[in-house]
Amino acid sequence: MQTLRVELGERAYPIHIGEGLLSDDALLAPHLDLPKAAIVTNTTVAPLYLQRLIGALQSRNVSVISIVLEDGERYKDWTTLNRIYDALLEHRCDRKTALIALGGGVIGDLGGFAAATYMRGIPFIQVPTTLLAQVDSSIGGKTGINHPLGKNMIGAFYQPRVVLADIAVLASLPPRELSAGLAEVIKHGLVRDEAFVSWLEQNVERLRACEPDALAHAVRRCCEIKAAVVAEDERETGVRALLNFGHTFGHAIESGLGYGNWLHGEAVAAGMVMAANLSRRMGFIAQADLDRIVALLKRAGLPTMQPGIAPARLLELMALDKKTEGGQLRFVLLDRIGAASIRAEVQPAILQEAMAACTAR
Amino acid sequence: MQTLRVELGERAYPIHIGEGLLSDDALLAPHLDLPKAAIVTNTTVAPLYLQRLIGALQSRNVSVISIVLEDGERYKDWTTLNRIYDALLEHRCDRKTALIALGGGVIGDLGGFAAATYMRGIPFIQVPTTLLAQVDSSIGGKTGINHPLGKNMIGAFYQPRVVLADIAVLASLPPRELSAGLAEVIKHGLVRDEAFVSWLEQNVERLRACEPDALAHAVRRCCEIKAAVVAEDERETGVRALLNFGHTFGHAIESGLGYGNWLHGEAVAAGMVMAANLSRRMGFIAQADLDRIVALLKRAGLPTMQPGIAPARLLELMALDKKTEGGQLRFVLLDRIGAASIRAEVQPAILQEAMAACTAR
Numbered sequence: 237m238q239t240l241r242v243e244l245g246e247r248a249y250p251i252h253i254g255e256g257l258l259s260d261d262a263l264l265a266p267h268l269d270l271p272k273a274a275i276v277t278n279t280t281v282a283p284l285y286l287q288r289l290i291g292a293l294q295s296r297n298v299s300v301i302s303i304v305l306e307d308g309e310r311y312k313d314w315t316t317l318n319r320i321y322d323a324l325l326e327h328r329c330d331r332k333t334a335l336i337a338l339g340g341g342v343i344g345d346l347g348g349f350a351a352a353t354y355m356r357g358i359p360f361i362q363v364p365t366t367l368l369a370q371v372d373s374s375i376g377g378k379t380g381i382n383h384p385l386g387k388n389m390i391g392a393f394y395q396p397r398v399v400l401a402d403i404a405v406l407a408s409l410p411p412r413e414l415s416a417g418l419a420e421v422i423k424h425g426l427v428r429d430e431a432f433v434s435w436l437e438q439n440v441e442r443l444r445a446c447e448p449d450a451l452a453h454a455v456r457r458c459c460e461i462k463a464a465v466v467a468e469d470e471r472e473t474g475v476r477a478l479l480n481f482g483h484t485f486g487h488a489i490e491s492g493l494g495y496g497n498w499l500h501g502e503a504v505a506a507g508m509v510m511a512a513n514l515s516r517r518m519g520f521i522a523q524a525d526l527d528r529i530v531a532l533l534k535r536a537g538l539p540t541m542q543p544g545i546a547p548a549r550l551l552e553l554m555a556l557d558k559k560t561e562g563g564q565l566r567f568v569l570l571d572r573i574g575a576a577s578i579r580a581e582v583q584p585a586i587l588q589e590a591m592a593a594c595t596a597r
Numbered sequence: 598m599q600t601l602r603v604e605l606g607e608r609a610y611p612i613h614i615g616e617g618l619l620s621d622d623a624l625l626a627p628h629l630d631l632p633k634a635a636i637v638t639n640t641t642v643a644p645l646y647l648q649r650l651i652g653a654l655q656s657r658n659v660s661v662i663s664i665v666l667e668d669g670e671r672y673k674d675w676t677t678l679n680r681i682y683d684a685l686l687e688h689r690c691d692r693k694t695a696l697i698a699l700g701g702g703v704i705g706d707l708g709g710f711a712a713a714t715y716m717r718g719i720p721f722i723q724v725p726t727t728l729l730a731q732v733d734s735s736i737g738g739k740t741g742i743n744h745p746l747g748k749n750m751i752g753a754f755y756q757p758r759v760v761l762a763d764i765a766v767l768a769s770l771p772p773r774e775l776s777a778g779l780a781e782v783i784k785h786g787l788v789r790d791e792a793f794v795s796w797l798e799q800n801v802e803r804l805r806a807c808e809p810d811a812l813a814h815a816v817r818r819c820c821e822i823k824a825a826v827v828a829e830d831e832r833e834t835g836v837r838a839l840l841n842f843g844h845t846f847g848h849a850i851e852s853g854l855g856y857g858n859w860l861h862g863e864a865v866a867a868g869m870v871m872a873a874n875l876s877r878r879m880g881f882i883a884q885a886d887l888d889r890i891v892a893l894l895k896r897a898g899l900p901t902m903q904p905g906i907a908p909a910r911l912l913e914l915m916a917l918d919k920k921t922e923g924g925q926l927r928f929v930l931l932d933r934i935g936a937a938s939i940r941a942e943v944q945p946a947i948l949q950e951a952m953a954a955c956t957a958r
Contacts, residue, residue, distance in 0.1 A: 270923050314675065325746045330921045353714070355919045356741060356752045357832070380717060385686045391717045392753060471718070558716045560691045562631050 238452075240459050242375065243467040247395045251375060251459050255448060257402040258285055258363065261292040267397040269332040269359055270516040271298040276320055277338040277346035278307040280572035281365050284408055289338055289363065301327045310496040312342045312382050313391075320350040334359040334397075340366035340413075341373035341500060342420070345388070350528075352394035362396040367417025367451075368501050369426065370401040371458035376466040376476075382495065386556040387487045401455055407446050415537035415587060416501025418443060419482075422532060423508060424458045427481045428465070430574030432457050433532070436539055440535045478576045480559060481514035481568040482508030485591075492545040505538035506594065508572030514582065515570040525573050540594070599813075601820050603736065604828040608756045612736060616809060618763040619724065620644055622653040628758040630720055631693040632659040637681055637708035638699040642726050645769055649917060650699055650724065662688045666704070670856040673703045675751075681711040690720065694878050694919050695720040695758075701727035701774075702734035706749070709740030713755035723757040727770060728778025728812075729862050731762040732785065732819035737827040737837075743856065747917040748848045754832055762816055768807050768814070776898035777862025779804060780843075783893060784869060785819045788842045791935030793818050794893070801896045827939040839937045841920060842929040843869030846903075846952075849914035853906040866899035874933040875943065875951035886934050901955070908952040 237254030252263055264273075273293060273404040277286055282304045290300050303323045305316055324333070335358055337347030344362055352362035364374035374388050380391020406414065418440070425433035435453075436443075442450040461480065484506030490498060509530055516526045530540050542550075566580045600828035613624055625634075632859055634654060643665045651661050664684045666677055685694070696719055698708030705723055712721035725735035741752020767775065779801070786794035796814075797804075803811035823840065830837040847868030851859060869890055877887045891901050903911075920927050927941045 272923070314679075318675075321744060321751060322746075325744065325750065326915065328921075328924060329914065330923070331919060332922055353741075353751050353753055355750060356739065356754055378717065380714075383682060383686065385683075389686065389716060390682060390714050392714055393717055555689065556686065558692060560689075561693055562633070562691070563689060 238456055240456070240463055242395070242463045244395060244470060249395060249397050249399070251399040251401060251463065253401045253403065253452060253455050253459065253476065255402065255404040257400050258288050259292050261295045262334070263400055264293065264361060264398065265296040265298065267359070267361060268298060268334050271296070272329070272332070273298050273334045273336050274301045274303060274324060274327070274329055275336045275338050276303045276305065276343060276350065278305050278343055280307040281339045281343070285338060285365060285405060287488055289336070295302055301329070305346070308357075308496050309342055309382075309500065312346055312495075314381060317350055317381055318348065321354060324350070324354055329354070329358070331355050331358055334361055336361045336363055338363045338365060339562050340364065340369045344369050344374050344380060345379050347392070348377070348394055348396070349381055352379055352392040356374065357394070360394060360396045364397040364399065364401055365405045367406055367414055367455075368420050370406070370455050371417060372420040372462065374399050374401070375459060375462045377470065387491055387495070388558070401459070403448055403451050403455060406451055406581060411444070411537065414446070414500065417497040418536040419501035419505040419508070419533070419538055421454050421458055421534060423479070423481055423504065424461045426508065426529065426570060426573060427568075427576045428461050428574065430572070433573055438577060440532065462479070477559065477578055478568055481576055482511050483568070484554055484557050484559060484567060485510040485550070487534070487557060488550045489542045489545065491553050492549055493543070498539075502539050505533050505536075505540045506540060509533065509540045510542070510594045511568060512570055513593050514567065514587065517586050517590050518569065518582070521570050521572060525570070528573065541596040542594060543596050545595070547588055547595065550591060587592055600819055601817070601824055603756070603824040605756060605831060610756060611895065612760040612762060612824065614764065614813060614816050614820065616763065616765040618761050619649050619766065620653050622656045624761055625654065625697070625722060625759065626657040626659065628720070628722060629659065629695050632657070633690070633693070634659055634663060634695045634697050635662045635685055635688070635690055636697045636699050637664045637666065637704060637748060639666045639704055641668040642700045644702070646699060646726060646766060650697070650775050662690070666707070670703055670743070670851075670861065671731045673707055673856075675742060678707060678711055678742055681707065682715060685711070685715055688721070690715070692716050692719055693810055695722055697722045697724055699724045699726060701725065701730045705730050705735050706740050706752070707742060709738070709755055709757070710742055710752055713740055713753040718755070721755060721757045723760040725760065725762055726766045728767055728775055728816075729781050731767070731816050733777060733781040733823065735760050735821045736820060738831065748852055748856075749919070762820070764809055764812050764816060765810055772805070772898065773804060773860065775807070777860040780862035780866040780869070780894070780896040780899055782815050782819055783897060784823070784840070784865065785822045786892065787869065787931065787934060788839050788929075788937045789822050789935065790818070791933070794934055798893055801893065805898060838920065838939055839929055841865065842931070842937055843872050845915055845918050845926070845928060846871040848912070848918060849911045850903045850906065852914050853910055854904070859900075860924065863900050866894050866897075867901060867903045870901045871903070871951055871955045872929060873931055874954050875948065876953050877929065878947050879930065879943070882931050882933060886931070889934065902957040903955060904957050906956070908949055908956065911952060
């Protein structure tokens with residue numbers, strides 16, 4: 237097992253990475269205020285891992301309630317959130333009850349927002365079960381739900397007390413989910429670490445084959461990158477925004493296709509190609525860099541073109557993005573492979589060209 | 598104008614208290630990130646004060662949108678919260694748009710929770726227009742909405758950037774609302790400051806007559822007490838819980854009667870008498886202290902008996918209170934007039950007697 241820390245002063249917390257952590261009863265118990273916990277999970281994850289986690293908690297005499305939600309991005313809404321509140325109230329959960337999110341990004345976001353807002357905040361623990369959640373969404377305290385007008389529009393920054401990334405559970409992921417997680421893995425490299433991009437180019441097939449050593453390395457490196465960025469800029473007033481590379485386009489693609497049709501990571505992959513294409517058209521990176529990015533994403537099993545949403549519609553959806561400031565869209569563009577910057581001064585014509593070049597027809 | 602500060606490190610903020618502050622354009626503008634603000638208010642306050650506040654902002658070239666909600670505790674729910682989100686999205690408000698709550702406790706709680714959760718948090722300003730909001734709810738960052746199973750069950754701690762308490766607006770308050778505010782004024786004295794209780798005994802009629810000097814003194818003293826308590830214990834893990842004196846009973850009374858039938862301050866007044874009665878039965882205060890408290894509340898125009906909810910029902914409602922820990926109810930009881938403590942070890946029989954003694958039949 238390896239342990240990293242997210243250094244956030246009084247809100248600092250450990251990330252444990254390793255095989256079989258789900259059944260290690262020593263890892264969660266120290267983070268509970270009282271021996272009572274509510275596990276939020278979904279109908280896909282529950283049959284696989286819920287009993288294992290409950291067993292580990294009960295062996296420490298923790299009383300556990302389970303809240304099993306429908307699976308999918310379309311359920312990341314107020315109605316599902318309210319099911320969590322209702323269950324917590326029904327079981328008389330108070331301020332000292334810990335909420336444990338056992339699942340992927342949707343469960344982590346929903347569970348985290350419920351923990352942030354139930355009785356103005358209760359202890360929260362992340363047990364991510366997808367690659368995407370282990371390398372990205374479970375770290376850093378972003379929580380929230382979707383609004384009909386935009387993704388993650390309602391939410392809070394709320395840090396977990398501990399993150400438990402059990403590499404062994406990734407073996408049960410469908411290949412499409414694994415690839416979606418690789419999109420965020422590749423993102424961390426593109427934005428912060430060219431050496432890691434080179435490593436990915438050498439190891440992407442091993443990752444797709446779920447080789448434990450390769451997965452452990454990739455998860456650890458992404459967590460290191462993300463933990464350092466979050467420690468520097470918890471509330472995304474600066475450097476943290478760079479981790480949104482591909483996400484302004486990606487969110488618009490996801491929303492334009494209807495939540496749940498493409499996986500988040502798939503939309504981010506196509507969005508990263510758009511952002512890289514724009515970076516090339518603006519002269520920041522070379523065509524060879526763009527080709528290298530597209531090739532790596534393809535080898536990871538990811539789409540590199542969005543499937544035909546009209547560019548005008550994409551622009552409309554992007555105008556709702558949280559990263560606008562005073563009505564002005566801001567883009568995360570690559571300076572080179574391994575470094576990125578925020579740019580607001582983008583010519584509309586060049587933006588149109590980049591979007592058109594990355595749209596299937 | 599007098600200015601206090603709530604000392605919360607990087608989240609510290611000023612409270613300005615004085616007459617006519619609503620039209621002082623120098624007080625809000627420095628706290629905005631961009632010249633754009635959304636004012637959340639209600640149908641009662643809007644005709645009286647909305648234009649005045651808009652005028653002050655516009656004279657500084659701030660572009661303003663107004664969100665006018667129905668008035669009343671029964672609207673402090675998810676549906677109304679969603680009206681705020683919808684309006685913010687519709688007007689393309691981004692992370693730099695400030696949300697200004699212009700109104701009483703309900704508007705401050707709703708507006709504050711919207712500000713805490715819209716795009717994971719936008720700048721927030723409190724302009725309280727009731728005595729209750731000026732002396733209590735606008736300070737300290739408690740925000741939230743009600744759930745069908747309990748008051749303020751969903752919420753967040755989220756501090757404003759500035760609080761503007763314009764004493765002049767209190768002259769337009771209906772007498773019943775003014776009395777409800779006096780309940781929280783008296784609470785501050787009972788829990789922390791016997792000298793202030795004596796001052797209130799000498800000046801309660803001047804307060805009910807809206808004499809500006811008396812109001813300014815009472816608002817300032819309450820803000821001083823609350824600011825000090827919040828600075829010491831922002832998230833209510835200790836001393837801040839004492840400010841809930843009367844509120845465990847009060848919330849149950851409010852909920853048992855149906856939100857909006859009694860004002861919050863009225864329920865708190867009857868709840869404080871119950872808590873004081875319990876304090877007397879447990880031997881912490883004398884009968885003369887209890888009589889003194891009841892007399893002061895009566896002179897403030899407040900109820901001192903709850904109107905007939907069965908004690909068993911009250912207990913059931915109290916079991917849902919946020920202050921329970923591991924299923925155990927915890928009470929704020931008086932040690933003497935001017936000092937209080939949290940107590941969990943209360944005999945059920947004595948609790949029943951205290952509740953029965955304070956129930957009208």
